Amino acid sequence: MANKNLTDPFIRNLKPPKKRTEIYDNLITGLAIRVTPTGHKSFVYRYRIKDKVKRFTIGSFPKMGLSTAREEAKKLWFDISNGIDPLAEKKKQKSKPDPTLFNELAQEFKEKYLPTLREKTQKEYKRIVDNELVPALGDLPIKEVSKHEIISMLDDKAFEDGSPTMANRMRARLSKMYAFAVGRGLAEYNPVSTIPTYQEGENKRDRYYTEKEIKKLWEAFENQDEPARSIFKLLLLTGQRKGETSRMRWECPQGDLWTIPAEDAKGKRPHDVPLPPAAIDILKEIKSQKKKSDYVFESPVIEGEPIQELKRVVEKIRKESKVKDFRPHDLRRTAATYMAKLGIDRTVLGKILNHKGLAGDGQVTAIYDRHSYMEEKRNALELWAKHLVKILSGKKKSKSFKIE
Structure with missing residues (x-):
């Protein structure tokens, strides 16, 4: 195994080798830069756990710099010293099902809750869910949607768009969705329940620009x-x-x-x-x-x-x-x-x-x-x-x- 006092310029100027090569860092034991014949460069950490030698890929260069890779290697050393195998933990995370996304909740809500409402009410719910809530929150896991994000979305509607009435309707529909999610075990609590409504009369504007x-x-x-x-x-x-x-x-x-x-x-x-x-x-x-x-x-x-x-x-x-x-x-x-x-x-x-x-x-x-x-x-x-x-x-x- 080759060893070197690694620097960012040294890594940047490495030429593609004939076969995959690892050059180890003299400063952080176990940290290496891996270079493939295609020219791809990545930081890896070599460690031993339960008499087995393993390698954990930290990140690609130059997206990840040397200083960051060294900090990550120190964290890995600490985990390994406490009996945690980073590769085993990575496999566990991959095996976990992805958290329910908001747009997935929206689909289940429309399929299982909306049919219990009157037809006219169903249409109004669906319009607000599809046109207002999903575009703003659709790609977020429902457990990670914060109160701050919800308030920001509602403030945009109430103040930026000048529609406090619609902001209140969005809040009501979103609260109902989270109550539905809590009831089905998809969320632990309703983050909308403590968000106040907007005073419609105070938010009306007649502002136009000179x-x-x-x-x-x-x-x-x-x-x-x-x-x-x-x-x-x-x-x-x-x-x-x-x-x-x-x-x-x-x-x-x-x-x-x-x-x-x-x-x-x-x-x-x-x-x-x-x-x-x-x-x-x-x-x-x-x-x-x-x-x-x-x-x-x-x-x-x-x-x-x-x-x-x-x-x-x-x-x-x-x-x-x-x-x-x-x-x-x-x-x-x-x-x-x-x-x-x-x-x-x-x-x-x-x-x-x-x-x-x-x-x-x-x-x-x-x-x-x-x-x-x-x-x-x-x-x-x-x-x-x-x-x-x-x-x-x-x-x-x-x-x-x-x-x-």
Whole structure:
């Protein structure tokens, strides 16, 4: 066995040998760097337990550096000195069944609990579970979902999206799911039970941004990485909801029309959004990056999934723009407010925002609702986009807000 005072540069410059080679560290007894003919390098720890010599793979180089490998080797020595065989422990961990993931709990909950409810209640539960809870918690083991993570998710809905009522509904459904999990032995306790509800009256906002704030926010958007940069721009240009926008698939925008499918839209009905030229340019810019994803705004963390976490970016925008109370949902209100100032009819605004009460949808048929006001919506959004360009270019706002 070759021995050497190992260093990171020495390991980095090792050439692939003709056969697998181990070079042992003079500083930590038993620690070696293993090099294969393919050039792969990994740290291993050689030890003896019950008269048997074994080797435990610690990690690959350069993902793991030498100093870290030495610390891990010290921990292994301590365990072995106390009669613990690291290889045997590793095998035990592999043989253990994976902990139930939240999306697995959601599936079992829908199959075994929802059928006990009224049909209308089942649909409401399923909508919140599938559209709100699973996207946020789906890949996490249910025993590892912390109270802090749940509060963060609910705060985003209540404060960032401006929907305290929905946050309370999400909390109620999640609590019911954990009660179900506890009853079936899948979880030890319900982490939602001690989380308070949101005071809906105190959380209502009427905040929209001044022209000066819009300029500062847009400059901050420009400084962000994709896809966050384009999401915030599109939210301001179109006035749509953050959740529906972030889940946009490439198949949904066709030419200058973006159709939000029923499964993504609030109210579970398709919603057509005419895209002004500025919005189309944003989508073309993203398309030019040629990323292979079904989603326009793909998560930078989870490949093949839409972006979900924007909280850190929101904090950066607040600091850079000096708009300390910035919230994504206020972009929607800002777009609506300026369109109203530009003389856009209240009903047309309701159609653009897909806001049932504002649009008076209870008085029209579903077919008429889907296809009516298309030209009015298109004119309104293009008028707002042109006005936004004036704001960003620093031109003085016109004396009149009448439609030209």
